[in-house]
Amino acid sequence: MAFEYLKSMSGGLDKNAALSDIMLAYGEDVWNYAFFLSKNRTLADDVTQDVFVRVYERLYTFRGEASIKTWLLAITRNLVRDHWRSAWIRRVIPFGILRQEGQEPSAESQVIGLLAEEEVWNTVLGLPYKLREVLLLHAHHQLSYAEIAKLLNVSEGTVKSRLSRARAKVSQQLGEEGRKA
Incomplete structure (x- = not known):
């Protein structure tokens, strides 16, 4: 696995480089998972950003009991659930899903x-x-x-x-x- 070095990461290793690698490898997966849980693009953006902030803050505490992807998706799931439990979301009616337009040849x-x-x-x-x-x-x-x-x-x-x-x-x-x- 490409991220095996994270299991033994200590204060001397570069967190910025590790976070950059993780974001490149799993950023899209985190966003997609947040979107499918929330059905809201804006919330998915916010959650994705929060996930990587948390990963940056807790990168040295990663124990390697699960894969990096599983760890990221667990953080994503918890953040979306926290959002739905918040008092703010109970007072606001979410808008429908925006469609993403793709380009096709014809x-x-x-x-x-x-x-x-x-x-x-x-x-x-x-x-x-x-x-x-x-x-x-x-x-x-x-x-x-x-x-x-x-x-x-x-x-x-x-x-x-x-x-x-x-x-x-x-x-x-x-x-x-x-x-x-």
């Missing part, structure tokens, strides 16, 4: 691609929080059942069950959408 392929992508993401984002979170961690971040279980503080059986239910719901909802069209 207008036809762009429309077809966007419709298919939007349908899948809307289906995934419409899942209950617990199912959406497990599906994202497994499919997108490619974490093992054991890593997900440790991150979420549940058993591996619970992870497998939630993942199975999430896949079934997505398949069912996408199948129903296909029959309506």
Whole structure:
């Protein structure tokens, strides 16, 4: 693993260089995870920044019990949950999801691609929080059942069950959408 040196990092090593390496390697994953948990781009930006501030502050305390990616995603998850528990969020109604526009070679392929992508993401984002979170961690971040279980503080059986239910719901909802069209 590229970040094995962090397990034995002491006060003499350069935190700025280590943080820069971590941000390059996992910055996008942290942002994506924050976005999928919160469904809010602005909050994902804020959480991502807070994650790396915390990593910088606590870099010398990393014990290496989990991978760097699992550690970052755990911090991300905790920060998003802290945000949802705050008094401020209970008084504000979050706005809908902004769509990211992509560029495709032709207008036809762009429309077809966007419709298919939007349908899948809307289906995934419409899942209950617990199912959406497990599906994202497994499919997108490619974490093992054991890593997900440790991150979420549940058993591996619970992870497998939630993942199975999430896949079934997505398949069912996408199948129903296909029959309506």
